[in-house]
Amino acid sequence: MKKAKLTGVVEAYIRAVNASDINALAGTFAEDAFVNDSRREIVGIASIRRWLEKEIIGDNIRIEVREVLEHQGTTIVRGAYDGTYDKTNLPPELILTSYFDVVNDKIVRLIIIFNRTSPY
Numbered sequence: 001m002k003k004a005k006l007t008g009v010v011e012a013y014i015r016a017v018n019a020s021d022i023n024a025l026a027g028t029f030a031e032d033a034f035v036n037d038s039r040r041e042i043v044g045i046a047s048i049r050r051w052l053e054k055e056i057i058g059d060n061i062r063i064e065v066r067e068v069l070e071h072q073g074t075t076i077v078r079g080a081y082d083g084t085y086d087k088t089n090l091p092p093e094l095i096l097t098s099y100f101d102v103v104n105d106k107i108v109r110l111i112i113i114f115n116r117t118s119p120y
Helices: 008-019 022-026 045-057
Strands: 029-037 040-043 062-071 074-082 094-103 106-113
Touching: 008 022, 008 062, 008 074, 008 094, 008 106, 022 045, 029 045, 040 045
Parallel strands: 029 106
Antiparallel strands: 029 040, 062 074, 074 094, 094 106
């Protein structure tokens, strides 16, 4: 993995999340995109838009980017998440890792994971 800069559609996604701009946010995804968020699979732009409206825009999510990496075509973004979601049993600072795969300047796959530190 190598350090990278936030650019292109991934940068547009983060900017749209932080601006609560549903149209710009939905526009970053391909029609047949796939999202896995908290071990839930969301497939296709119609379902992804409903998820974005309820859980990203609806929960007033904000992402403070902490690290951007590239690995074999996947952009990995680690960020501190905040918003009005239920924070029960979550750490005071929630760091999530997002794995973006992009084709033709559209997100085709987004996987969001609450990782734990590895002993390796």
